[in-house]
Amino acid sequence: MARGVRARQPDRSHPLPLWAQIEGDLRRRMRAGAFDERFPGEHELVAEYAVSRHTVRDALRRLRDEGVLDSGRGRGTWVRTPRIEQPLGALYSLFRSVEAMGLEQRSVVRALEVVVDAQVAERLQRPATTELVYLERLRLADSEPLALDRAWLPRSVAGPLLDADFSHSGLYDELAGLTGTRLTGGSEVITATVPTAATRRLLKIPAGTAVMEVQRTGCLRDRPVEWRETLIRGDRFCVAARWSAQEGYRMDVAGPAPEHGAGAAGR
Missing domain, CATH: 1.10.10.10 (Winged helix-like DNA-binding domain superfamily/Winged helix DNA-binding domain)
Incomplete structure (x- = not known):
């Protein structure tokens, strides 16, 4: 054995x-x-x-x-591997959700650099030539792959992140600690999708297993400052909603996700 x-x-x-x-x-x-x-x-x-x-x-x-x-x-x-639960309707952190489950959170940084991407800049309502800080991480929970996370932020806002260590920290924590910036809101589109063979190998999931594709726009006082795309293993992740008699319950149904990029979530 x-x-x-x-x-x-x-x-x-x-x-x-x-x-x-x-x-x-x-x-x-x-x-x-x-x-x-x-x-x-x-x-x-x-x-x-x-x-x-x-x-x-x-x-x-x-x-x-x-x-x-x-x-x-x-x-x-x-x-069975316990699923990691994240709330709907909150600017949540995958880092905190993983650790709240008692699991060790770690990231393998695949890229941390300055790029120019006209499509992302358009999403952030910036000129096409805007310099962006690009962060790509493979997120791990107890050493097992959980998500492939990619985020873009204007260099003018997030430049200090280029010197940050993201191996065991969340993007929002580093952004707040290094720049004093805390996002105030945003929007997400969450869909189920079939990963490519390359993504399956990276996340170590068998053929036929779906992933959650999350695309997020993070805002600072109603202005977009973050575009994020994350693919999360569907067999290890779920989203949750809460309701009460006082506050009621609401779940919005989104239209088709934008065609650009893969998927997103995780902080």
Whole structure:
């Protein structure tokens, strides 16, 4: 078994049922990373624990009911990775959402440079020749790829970011700390899309898995100062809305997303 985390044989003289002992031991092995690459089939578990298939199924059923395990026809069983939740209707931070889940947030900076991009400049209501700070990051949660994030801001606003370390920090935190600028609002379009083969390899997701494409315009006193595009793994991310009798509930339905660029979110 992976990482040498062996099964502990159940004690038949123990008052705890065999299935419960096996369930507890499977949890122990999960925490140790024994099943990071694959989860064993029922026949393997029967042989490892020297119990009946019925006993193994009882243990697995309880783990599935709690959302610890998942399975699919022809795909076997696997350990579920908790989804990272972000709120709708707030200028949120992917950095903070990941850490709020108790996961380690880290970024691999793929680009941090000054560029000129006429299409992005138009989105930011600037001249086509405007110099922009361009930041591209691969966002990781507990060392696993979560999102590919790209952001553009006018150099006149975000120039100091060129000297920032984004390996373990959020763009908005760095922007506030280095320039004193805090965005005051913005808008987003979120769609589900099929990633390219290159994006699948980068995010380490299998064929057939969708990604969330988020395109954001961040504003400072109603003037656009950020254009962001992020592709987020659909199997590890969801958005959430809240409502109350006092404030009600609102979800806007957007039209087709602009054709420029890939997708965006994350801070």
